[in-house]
Amino acid sequence: MRTRNTFCLEPVYFLGYGRHLYCEGRLSDIVAVICSESVKNMRERNETDFGRLVDWIEGNLAPEEAAKVEERVARAGASTKADVEWLRTFLNASEDTVLATPPPEINAALVQRFEAYAEGRREAGFPRRLLATLSFDSNLQPAFGIRSAGTRESHRQLIYATEVADVAINTFHRSRDARFDLEGQIFPAGEDSENRPFGVQLIREDLDLGTTATDDLGTFGFQAVPPGSYELLMGDGEVEIRLLQVDLRS
């Protein structure tokens, strides 16, 4: 809702009903500027607050008040009538529907039971080895590089693709020590689109310089990496994805 020296006579619960109201004015000189839909119009169309409709349909109103709402609904616009229809359908459906949450022990026991099933699955076979191909390099795009006055001076983005996942790599050159921060994210592709944990190794000349793991969003990172050409190896036991020649140079 937009306001400017706002003074609106109507209770707050009318606001946000369908379209927004825009009222302006002063206490001494009340001028309500109606931009999209006015309370007056709402009344003229006999529209009723949603909460009031719930009370009415559930039979929580005193008889006199219920009669007033009923009369208003009878003369109401399509919006209120649709609300009433939806609420009646919902309340009918909920009368015969139970959606209780089981105790957490059930969930825990079933997770354990699945583990026994899954254990055998994970042991089967060797991981598939996939070599990722570079599909995007921001250094090869005009005017893509981002420069700022912060500690991480320049930014480069690389996107690698494999048949099971895409990998995004962002490298940031640190002006303070001429090293790089490397951030990545694995995006599983196709039907096999679960974000599952991967171990990630940073390798240079066959030496393991660092190991980390993805979080539940598939992101990982290495900080203060010296300039050079690296290989990234990421695996989850089923697949192994290799990214060759990840160059960190200013």
Add this chain to the structure above:
Amino acid sequence: MRKIVKIRSDRELILACRKGRAGAWKDLLDKYERLVYSIPLRHGLSRHDAADISQLTFTILIQNLDTLPDDSHLGAWLSTVARRHTWRLLEHNRRESASEHLESMDSKGSAVLLGKGDSDTVEHWELSEYLDHGLSQLGEPCQGLLRALYFQPERPSYAEISEQFGLPLGSIGPMRGRCLKRLRKKLEL
């Protein structure tokens, strides 16, 4: 980086579970555990019995994961298994009850055994799934409040809700209206 939330299809869940992915199994439980647990409750069984039937139903699913067709509708499959075991237990209880109190069996008891009218149809199951999905999209306290007010086997009073959620008694009515309105919007999406 930006979080990408994806609701996986039954086919995706089945394929991932077969590969032993714990995350997929957790998602599957999250998607269906309330619906399965609710079937015995709707037939008047205790929460203890409902818990046993839930465990049994999902255990049978694990045992059948390898032979289940990839495009199975898990909701329908699970509901069939849960219903079968609910009826079995009801029948067992009825037999025990009949042998102990043969004379007290009345038509009401038989009606319970047969289920509550339309509540066992595929349409009702789909409606339950639809409502559960909509409720799952709501944040708290709306989700908890609506579940407690409208979808528990025992409908609690406002006083009980007030105590359970730590909300002032007078705020429950207006909040319920706002939450229902939000649910409507979610279900329309």
